[in-house]
Structures are given as structure tokens and as C-alpha cells.
Amino acid sequence: MRSKLKLSSILFAAAMVVYVANVLGILFTVVLNSISKDWFRGVFPKIFTGDWYRYVSRDHDIGSLMFVTFTVAFLDVLIALAVAFPAAYVLARKEFRGKGLLLSLFLLPMIVPPMAYGIPLAMLCYKFHLAARLSGVILVNLVPIVPFMILILMPFIEQVGTNLESAAVMLGAKRWTIFRKILVPLTVPGILTAGILSIVKTISMFDLTYLVAGGNTQTIVVALYADAYAAGARPPQAVDALAVIYFLTAMICLLVALKFVSPTQMVFKLK
Amino acid sequence: MSSASKSGSKVLLAPAIAFLVLLFLYPFAYGLYLSFTKADGGATFANYVRFFKDPWDFRTIWTTLWISLPITFINVGLAIPFAYYMRRGMKGEKTITFFLIVPITLGAVLISEGMLSYMGPRGWLNQFLMAIGLVHHPVRFTHNYLGVVISLGLSGFPYAFLMLLGYVSGINPDLEKASQMLGASKFQTFWKILFPLMVPGVAIAFCLNFVMAFSVFPSAVLLGQPSGPTRVIAIAAYQWAFEKFNFNAASAISMIMAAIELIVITLVLVWRGRMYKGASIVGKG
Amino acid sequence: MKDFKHISVRRMTKRFGDKTALHEFSLAFDKGEFVTFLGPSGCGKSTALNCITGLIPISGGEIFIDDECIDDSRNKVAPEKREFGMVFQNYALFPHLSVFDNVAFGLRLRKHTKKSVKEKVDTALRLVHLEGYGSKFPAQMSGGEQQRVAIARCIVLEPRLLLLDEPLSNLDAKLRVELRYELKALHERLRVTTIYVTHDQTEALALSDRIVVMRAGKIQQVGTPEEVFSDPANLFVADFMGFKNMWKAKIESLSQSPDHLDAVVKTAGGSLRAHLRYPEGDPRRSALVAAQASGKPVVTAIRPEDILLHAQAGMNLLSCTSTLVEYLGQQSQVSACFDASTPEGAADRIDFRSSDRVEEGRGLELGVAPDKLLLFPELDTIASTVEEGSP
Numbered sequence: 001m002r003s004k005l006k007l008s009s010i011l012f013a014a015a016m017v018v019y020v021a022n023v024l025g026i027l028f029t030v031v032l033n034s035i036s037k038d039w040f041r042g043v044f045p046k047i048f049t050g051d052w053y054r055y056v057s058r059d060h061d062i063g064s065l066m067f068v069t070f071t072v073a074f075l076d077v078l079i080a081l082a083v084a085f086p087a088a089y090v091l092a093r094k095e096f097r098g099k100g101l102l103l104s105l106f107l108l109p110m111i112v113p114p115m116a117y118g119i120p121l122a123m124l125c126y127k128f129h130l131a132a133r134l135s136g137v138i139l140v141n142l143v144p145i146v147p148f149m150i151l152i153l154m155p156f157i158e159q160v161g162t163n164l165e166s167a168a169v170m171l172g173a174k175r176w177t178i179f180r181k182i183l184v185p186l187t188v189p190g191i192l193t194a195g196i197l198s199i200v201k202t203i204s205m206f207d208l209t210y211l212v213a214g215g216n217t218q219t220i221v222v223a224l225y226a227d228a229y230a231a232g233a234r235p236p237q238a239v240d241a242l243a244v245i246y247f248l249t250a251m252i253c254l255l256v257a258l259k260f261v262s263p264t265q266m267v268f269k270l271k
Numbered sequence: 272m273s274s275a276s277k278s279g280s281k282v283l284l285a286p287a288i289a290f291l292v293l294l295f296l297y298p299f300a301y302g303l304y305l306s307f308t309k310a311d312g313g314a315t316f317a318n319y320v321r322f323f324k325d326p327w328d329f330r331t332i333w334t335t336l337w338i339s340l341p342i343t344f345i346n347v348g349l350a351i352p353f354a355y356y357m358r359r360g361m362k363g364e365k366t367i368t369f370f371l372i373v374p375i376t377l378g379a380v381l382i383s384e385g386m387l388s389y390m391g392p393r394g395w396l397n398q399f400l401m402a403i404g405l406v407h408h409p410v411r412f413t414h415n416y417l418g419v420v421i422s423l424g425l426s427g428f429p430y431a432f433l434m435l436l437g438y439v440s441g442i443n444p445d446l447e448k449a450s451q452m453l454g455a456s457k458f459q460t461f462w463k464i465l466f467p468l469m470v471p472g473v474a475i476a477f478c479l480n481f482v483m484a485f486s487v488f489p490s491a492v493l494l495g496q497p498s499g500p501t502r503v504i505a506i507a508a509y510q511w512a513f514e515k516f517n518f519n520a521a522s523a524i525s526m527i528m529a530a531i532e533l534i535v536i537t538l539v540l541v542w543r544g545r546m547y548k549g550a551s552i553v554g555k556g
Numbered sequence: 557m558k559d560f561k562h563i564s565v566r567r568m569t570k571r572f573g574d575k576t577a578l579h580e581f582s583l584a585f586d587k588g589e590f591v592t593f594l595g596p597s598g599c600g601k602s603t604a605l606n607c608i609t610g611l612i613p614i615s616g617g618e619i620f621i622d623d624e625c626i627d628d629s630r631n632k633v634a635p636e637k638r639e640f641g642m643v644f645q646n647y648a649l650f651p652h653l654s655v656f657d658n659v660a661f662g663l664r665l666r667k668h669t670k671k672s673v674k675e676k677v678d679t680a681l682r683l684v685h686l687e688g689y690g691s692k693f694p695a696q697m698s699g700g701e702q703q704r705v706a707i708a709r710c711i712v713l714e715p716r717l718l719l720l721d722e723p724l725s726n727l728d729a730k731l732r733v734e735l736r737y738e739l740k741a742l743h744e745r746l747r748v749t750t751i752y753v754t755h756d757q758t759e760a761l762a763l764s765d766r767i768v769v770m771r772a773g774k775i776q777q778v779g780t781p782e783e784v785f786s787d788p789a790n791l792f793v794a795d796f797m798g799f800k801n802m803w804k805a806k807i808e809s810l811s812q813s814p815d816h817l818d819a820v821v822k823t824a825g826g827s828l829r830a831h832l833r834y835p836e837g838d839p840r841r842s843a844l845v846a847a848q849a850s851g852k853p854v855v856t857a858i859r860p861e862d863i864l865l866h867a868q869a870g871m872n873l874l875s876c877t878s879t880l881v882e883y884l885g886q887q888s889q890v891s892a893c894f895d896a897s898t899p900e901g902a903a904d905r906i907d908f909r910s911s912d913r914v915e916e917g918r919g920l921e922l923g924v925a926p927d928k929l930l931l932f933p934e935l936d937t938i939a940s941t942v943e944e945g946s947p
Contacts, residue, residue, distance in 0.1 A: 020370045026385035087287030090280045109295050113486035115505040116529045120302025123518050163648035169635050170642040171662035185652045204378040225380045243384045254376045263368035
């Protein structure tokens with residue numbers, strides 16, 4: 001009995017070590033590659049340099065990439081909150097005919113992968129001259145974020161007892177007052193969770209952004225893909241330097257996010 | 272006096288419904304419409320006929336299935352025992368889940384870019400494998416089928432694992448105790464009690480993993496051979512749309528992609544229906 | 557506060573889908589009265605309460621404050637404009653606000669000055685014995701304290717009507733008695749018109765000016781605690797008021813006089829005499845007369861306390877055998893049956909209390925005075941209980 005238990009622990013630990021070692025290996029390779037020269041053999045590079053970062057800053061307008069990335073992320077969060085919160089409230093509180101259907105329709109954009117609906121969506125953006133514009137990038141990124149937020153916010157709203165709302169009504173509060181003084185303060189953790197997770201998701205959203213972004217509306221991850229795709233056009237270390245910039249941006253957001261939420265909340269929540 | 276109003280809740284739903292219709296349902300319908308239309312207008316099946324007649328395009332279905340199905344089985348198959356093992360929490364859980372969430376957060380582009388060097392012929396992985404004598408010549412991990420599959424595993428496994436972990440830890444631990452008190456061994460308890468209760472979660476994890484793998488795009492381009500063995504269906508759709516600018520043909524491929532995903536999801540849900548007849552979640556809150 | 561004399565509810569009905577949770581509920585409340593809605597869960601008492609607040613819309617009927625109609629099932633005054641206060645079973649304190657801010661919530665919405673808010677909140681907190689608790693948060697308080705805050709939050713607004721929905725049911729037994737006493741004292745002092753919902757008959761008896769006993773969405777009896785306790789209108793109310801001994805019987809004879817009725821009934825334990833104070837015109841009286849004529853069975857109802865171990869002169873005698881004795885301290889709770897050897901004899905259970913020691917399996921000769929015995933026609937079977945409505 002005891003030896004069996006030990007075996008499973010060893011297997012678990014070994015698998016986790018292999019997994020973590022490879023993930024770390026990938027990340028460290030990128031970082032080392034971006035600060036080294038002539039690393040053709042050996043465990044570590046011999047010559048270190050900052051050249052590739054200078055190269056990247058000549059090659060790309062890093063400021064613009066950052067600006068677009070964060071503008072899209074923050075504006076999307078604000079818009080999505082304004083759209084998702086009222087909807088999550090109704091879905092959490094009210095029973096009505098067709099609620100199940102509506103809920104599954106809201107879930108669809110999370111389940112259907114971007115490449116399946118992204119192409120027609122991108123075509124519509126071209127049709128309405130939104131492609132390669134900031135507004136277009138913001139719009140398409142809303143698609144996975146709004147349902148994601150609805151799903152995260154619903155349980156937080158459910159936790160606020162209906163009695164609290166009734167009590168506020170009996171004390172003379174109107175709808176807007178209840179929203180401002182009771183609902184929002186009590187769902188701040190949910191709003192934070194939804195907001196932060198959405199920012200992390202939007203920063204790393206490649207597929208949809210790639211299909212509509214262009215010129216000076218690229219986000220970092222799209223620029224990174226474009227560089228990696230055109231591998232011959234620039235030294236691979238320069239691509240890795242951009243990768244590090246993206247990696248740091250995403251990691252900082254992730255670390256901030258993990259201060260507030262648990263990793264299991266970052267994947268599709270099963271119910 | 273005010274008359275009791277029920278319209279209030281509809282007003283609150285309106286923005287979200289408008290969003291759903293304009294940004295999701297309408298584009299989908301538009302894609303469906305385009306796929307049955309000729310470039311110069313007029314209804315036609317030609318876009319679909321062309322896809323199925325063109326061996327170069329038609330083959331992408333099998334290519335994509337050949338990439339996505341095995342790795343989905345591996346991801347979910349590994350996630351089940353690992354989630355089971357960690358269901359009551361453990362030391363270092365935070366660290367483990369952190370490293371699992373990293374590849375999901377960073378996304379396929381960065382992972383692919385990193386894998387090109389790390390798993391390249393002179394990368395750390397091959398150096399290590401040769402140093403311990405497991406192989407004598409560098410193994411080719413990139414620019415082939417294997418590379419794409421590995422990248423899908425690196426991000427798909429944590430996804431399945433974290434999903435199932437949330438699900439398994441929601442199963443009432445008393446059920447397990449009760450089973451053991453009734454004389455079941457650990458394995459019997461897992462196989463007869465926990466796994467059947469996990470089935471709905473496993474089904475959804477499988478569906479989502481498959482759907483993500485089937486629409487794989489950036490890593491198939493960067494890590495695979497996009498003009499050959501890893502020319503997946505998303506690449507075909509992309510090329511028709513943005514290289515040949517034939518939106519009608521591209522839409523048809525998008526619709527085929529969605530249809531295949533739907534078929535697989537349906538099959539999985541049928542399997543789940545046969546396996547699991549109870550409520551959708553058992554146990555405490 | 558707008559002054560008023562009566563609040564009257566007229567034929568108020570509430571349907572959830574095709575289920576009727578409340579059927580033509582009519583009742584008038586005088587200003588300052590303490591009225592309790594009493595009944596088992598699912599009887600519609602909470603639905604009635606929530607309908608009166610306006611938190612759930614009514615399907616039919618009207619609610620008036622004097623001549624002002626506040627709800628006629630089509631148009632209604634919004635709940636927040638009725639100037640009613642409500643205390644919830646689970647307190648419903650706002651967890652993100654301090655005790656002071658909870659109590660001040662309604663005052664601030666009514667744009668009271670800072671000084672007036674402070675004065676009123678302090679007074680209200682003093683009334684519920686929570687001076688100095690203002691800066692605490694609900695999570696830091698015990699259930700009893702939280703409920704006091706909830707009460708203070710309502711009375712600070714001087715509501716026209718105070719509604720309490722099972723306010724004590726989440727508290728432990730000792731606190732319940734304590735807070736019940738305080739509620740009573742508070743009502744004596746403030747004389748706020750109050751509706752109190754409970755399933756606990758002791759609470760109802762202790763607190764109320766009038767009790768409304770409900771069952772399956774219908775009022776069974778309205779009366780003072782004494783009336784409801786000693787003169788229940790039907791078998792259901794009798795059961796709820798502790799007439800635990802209920803045996804099936806047949807009327808052998810009835811002799812009528814204007815203010816009472818003398819009956820002899822045949823039970824499994826033999827013939828019993830009953831002296832019933834059912835005056836002419838009492839529906840119970842006519843029902844018994846009808847039951848005698850049709851030969852339908854009736855039911856006797858006796859409290860355990862009214863069955864004596866040692867029969868006295870003029871009492872009905874009950875020959876029975878004790879089956880189970882539970883020692884309760886000062887007294888023992890004894891269960892007995894008439895005759896364990898026949899199914900009819902074993903079917904009826906006799907419950908009584910005794911200060912003397914009783915052994916199990918012993919033959920007993922119990923006594924019950926004829927005027928302690930009530931007779932009722934059998935209860936009509938009403939479609940099973942409806943669900944309690946919630947807002």
C-alpha cells in the first residue's frame with residue numbers, strides 16, 4: 001500500500017519536473033539567445049551583447065506596439081464590463097424563457113476557436129473599413145472577452161443575496177442606488193478578477209488580432225509572429241529580443257493577475 | 272403609482288445581445304452566406320465542391336485530424352490522473368499551477384519561437400539528450416509534425432489539467448470516503464465512483480482541447496512545414512482569404528472547419544450521455 | 557411619517573404559475589397592532605408578507621392604507637415608497653457597510669442632515685442595546701446582534717408598518733427567547749404596527765395582539781392568542797396549538813342548548829362525554845350536527861396536559877396501557893394505547909404528562925374532564941401545500 005503511494009508521487013513529481021524544465025528551457029533559451037552572439041555550440045553562450053535590442057528598437061516602433069497593446073486591452077476591458085455586467089446581473093438573478101439558450105449562445109464565442117469565426121469577422125471588418133484600424137482591433141477582441149466576463153461575473157453576483165436588494169428597496173433605495181451602493185461594492189472582487197484576466201487574455205490574443213491588425217495597429221504578439229514568420233529577413237536573435245519584450249509584458253500582467261485570482265480561474269470554468 | 276415593469280431586465284440584456292448578434296452571429300451568418308456565393312454574386316455550391324475536389328485542400332482535413340486527435344487524447348488522458356492526484360491540494364500547488372498557466376498565457380507564438388531554439392538541433396534539449404546518451408544524433412523536433420504536436424501538448428495539457436482540477440476538487444470528498452468504507456480499494460473508488468463523476472468534465476475538456484488543436488494556426492506555420500505535412504485547415508482558410516483574396520472560398524473552409532468541430536463535439540457529448548446519467552455536478556457547492 | 561388608522565388587505569391572491577400560494581387573503585390591521593402570521597412552512601405566510609411589501613406583485617385583490625389604495629394588482633406603489641420596514645430571516649445586512657452606515661442607509665437616501673442622521677442612528681442603536689457598535693461590521697457580530705442591527709435599520713425610519721419574516725429562526729434557543737422578549741418590549745414602547753411571520757406557536761402567543769393561522773394559502777383562524785390557543789376553529793389549528801391527542805370517533809348523541817353542545821362520542825377507548833362551548837351559529841356546531849346526521853366520523857382533540865393520571869369525579873375514564881415513557885425532568889412524557897391486542901385499539905395514541913413515576917406496559921385509568929375535550933369534523937383535504945414565495 002505504502003509503496004504504491006510512493007510510486008504515484010514519484011511519477012507525478014517526475015512528470016512535473018520534466019514539464020517545468022522544458023517550459024523553463026524554452027523561456028531561458030529565448031532570453032539567452034536575445035542577449036548573445038555566436039551561440040552555436042555549448043550549454044551557454046560565450047559573448048553577450050545588447051545589440052539585438054537596439055536592432056529591434058530600430059526595426060519596430062516599440063512605443064507604438066506597447067500603446068496599441070495596452071490601449072486595446074484596457075478599452076476592451078472597460079467596454080466589455082459595461083456590456084457584461086448588466087447581462088450577468090440579469091442572467092444571475094432572473095428566470096425567463098429561453099435563458100438556457102441565451103446562456104449557451106453567450107458561451108459559443110468562448111468555445112468556437114477564433115480561426116473558425118475570425119475569418120468571416122475579419123472580412124466584415126474589411127467591408128466596413130475597420131480593418132487595420134484601432135477600432136477594428138478593439139471590436140474583434142471584444143468577442144471572446146464579453147462572454148468570458150459574463151461567465152466570471154455571474155457567480156459573484158449570485159453571491160450577493162437577493163435579500164440585500166430587497167432590504168435596500170424596503171429602505172427606500174431605487175435601482176440605480178442599489179447598483180451603485182450595494183451591487184458594485186459587493187462585486188468588486190469579481191470585477192477585478194474579470195478585468196485582470198481579460199487584460200491578460202487580450203494581450204496574448206493572437207489569432208483575431210492578426211486577422212484584422214495591420215500597419216501601425218499591430219499588437220506586440222502580432223509583430224512577433226510577423227517577425228518569426230519572415231525568419232530570413234532578420235537575425236533570429238532579434239526576433240528573440242522582441243519575444244523577450246512580449247514575454248516580460250505578458251508575465252508582468254500575469255503576475256499582477258495571480259495576486260488576485262487563482263490559475264484555475266484562467267481556463268474555461270466547468271460547471 | 273407606477274405600473275410593475277418587467278422590461279427593466281430586457282434593457283440590461285440589450286447591450287450583450289446586440290454584441291452577440293453583431294459581432295458573432297452576424298459574422299457567422301455572413302460567412303455562411305459568402306460560402307454559398309460566387310465572387311461576383313449568385314448562389315453556388317462551387318466553393319464547397321472546389322474544396323472537396325482539390326486534393327491539396329481536401330487533405331488538410333486529414334492532416335489537421337492527424338495532428339489534433341492524438342494530442343487531444345494525450346492531453347486529456349494525462350490530465351485525468353494528474354488532476355485526480357492533486358484533487359485535495361498539495362504542497363507546492365501554487366508553483367505547479369503557475370508553471371502550467373505560463374504557456375497558456377504566453378500563447379502559441381512565443382512558445383513556438385522559443386521551441387525553435389530550445390528544441391533545435393543545437394538546442395538545450397538535444398544537448399541534454401545526447402549528454403545522457405539517450406540519442407547519438409540530434410533529434411529533429413522542429414519544422415515537422417512532432418514540433419506542432421509538442422507545442423499543442425505544452426499549452427493543451429495545462430488547459431485540460433486545470434479545467435479538470437477545478438472539476439474534481441468540486442466532487443464531495445465524502446463520496447470517496449463512503450466508497451472506501453464500503454470496502455472499495457483506491458483504484459476501485461477511482462474507477463467506479465470518481466471517474467464516472469468526472470465524465471462530464473472530461474467530455475468538455477476533450478471538446479475544448481480538440482477544438483483548439485483543430486484550429487491550430489501559428490505553431491503549425493512556425494514549427495511545422497506549412498506547405499506540406501502540417502498544412503492544417505486554418506492555413507488553407509487563411510491563404511484563400513489573405514493571399515488569394517477569395518473570401519468565398521475562405522468562408523467555405525471556415526464553415527467546414529466549424530462543421531467538423533461540431534461533429535466531434537456531438538460525438539463526445541453522445542459518449543458522455545451514455546456514460547453519465549446523473550446531475551451535471553455532484554457534491555458540495 | 558404619514559399618519560393612518562388602518563391598513564386593510566382585501567381578497568389578496570397570489571398565484572405562481574398555476575399554483576395558488578395565497579387565496580383571497582383579507583385582513584385589516586389597526587395602527588399599533590402586533591399581528592402574527594402563523595403556520596407551517598409552505599402555508600403562504602411569507603408570501604402574504606412579501607405581497608404586502610410589494611416585493612412580489614399580487615395576482616388579485618387590493619391593499620389600502622385608510623382610503624389610499626397602494627396596490628390593486630395592476631398598479632402599485634413601489635415598495636420603496638410604501639414607508640414599510642422589513643426585517644429578514646437572514647438579516648440582510650449590507651456586509652460592506654459598518655453598523656452605523658447600515659442603519660444610516662435609509663436616512664441618507666431621504667437626505668437627512670449629517671447631524672440628524674447621527675442622532676437618529678444613535679437613538680436607534682440605543683433602543684436595540686447596541687450603543688458603541690456603530691463602527692463594527694456585520695461579519696464581526698453574532699447572529700443576535702446582527703438581527704438587532706436589522707431591526708434598528710428599520711425602526712430608525714419610523715415605518716408605517718414593520719414586517720418581520722421569521723426574524724428569530726436563525727438564532728439558537730436561548731438567544732431566541734431573549735430577543736423575543738426585547739421585541740415585545742420594543743413594541744410596547746414604540747407601538748409600531750407590526751406583522752410578524754413565524755412557524756413557532758410560542759413566539760406567536762408571546763408577542764401578538766392577534767394571530768392569523770394559515771394553511772395552504774388560506775386563513776384558518778384570526779383571533780387573540782387566548783382565542784386561538786383555547787378555542788381553535790378547526791382541527792388544523794388545534795393540532796398547531798398542541799392538541800396532540802386526536803382520535804377518530806362517532807357521535808352517539810348530541811344535546812343542544814343555545815350556548816353550548818353536549819355530545820357523547822364512541823372512540824376506540826369507549827364512550828366519552830364532551831361539553832363543547834360552541835354557541836348557535838358556530839360553524840363547528842353545524843358541522844357536528846351534520847356529521848351526526850350523516851354518520852360521518854369526527855375527531856376528538858385533547859391537550860396532553862388535560863389528561864390526568866388520577867381521574868377525578870365527573871371525568872371521562874380512559875383505560876389504556878402505557879407503551880413508552882420519556883423522562884423530561886420535572887415530568888415524564890407518557891405514551892399509551894387503548895388496547896394493543898386489536899388494530900383499532902392500538903391505532904390511537906394517548907399522550908400525557910405525569911409528575912408521578914409511570915412504568916411501561918402498565919394498565920392505566922386516566923381521566924379527562926368533559927369540557928377539556930373538543931370535537932371537530934375531519935379536516936377537508938386541501939391540495940398539498942404550496943411553495944413559499946420569495947421576492
